[in-house]
Amino acid sequence: MARRQASLQRAQDDDAPVGDLEGLLGYNLKRAYVILRNDFRDALGEDGFAPRVFSALSLIVQYPDITQSELARVLGIERSGLVAIVDDLEARRLVQRKPVPGDRRVQALAPTAAGIAAYDTARAAVQAHEAARLSNFTKAEQETLMQLLRKIRAVED
Amino acid sequence: MARRQASLQRAQDDDAPVGDLEGLLGYNLKRAYVILRNDFRDALGEDGFAPRVFSALSLIVQYPDITQSELARVLGIERSGLVAIVDDLEARRLVQRKPVPGDRRVQALAPTAAGIAAYDTARAAVQAHEAARLSNFTKAEQETLMQLLRKIRAVED
DNA sequence: TATTGTTATACTCTATAACTATA
């Protein structure tokens, strides 16, 4: 604990906190995550998709007839939380719940044509904002960062 | 959009989503952040510090007599949100609000002896959990990851 | 008995706006 009682000058320059927090992965992840989440909202505008809704739509478009339970598991959220997300997408006529022959408990989720189009538009906007945010990164740095972030997930208990 | 209608097999293996989302920084950040946040809670236990309270305590311990406004700015949150955090720390007798001679609007924040001890304990626990989470990372990878995450903040608007 | 989708509920996090006391 040698840095205690140091000056706050460096922190006052920018909004870069100093000291122990800088050395903690959780803290650095949180700060970076908040920046990207705000970028996301800027990219999709006032009544654009919430991040979770975008992620759900992405999977429904890419894996049509995915069920809600599968979707919840893949996204790492609760089934109950998915209801409002799918309600949202269905209210916008971007996704449709369909009965599955052979198991009447299950609802398969399929994108409408409008859903596919809306997803492509949103994805392009998000990707553009991310590219702008990473404009000071080399391609190699971008790839390394993504790879290391995925590596954290690889060990998940 | 070539991957559309592909199989969900890979996603079903683990909880690793596939497709477009994997290529988005925001998504990868969110997933990694959630893992580290859960680790943080495991590290500090049932009624341990919330992440924000821990961060505030960290700065108060390292920069005693920091004001609430400075603290809010450094942490990137609103002044109003800091009240409950400092209330929490003061209720636990870990931090004290002190009047500042010369400007009676300001409250300086100072850690108590118990606050310093509690911080050191908590920090050690968090660091241990982070080290465990990163056990499959080389030292160089850990350093690269931290550096790239900080680099995202460096361009913040 | 177990699973899918659902509802109800509550709790955390956080931003906005307005207030007060000081400057």
Added chain:
DNA sequence: TATAGTTATAGAGTATAACAATA
């Protein structure tokens, strides 16, 4: 006029528990 701290409030986001229909 502007700033520090505060209060009230509301909106996300998300987890838990319980339920009905179905397997």
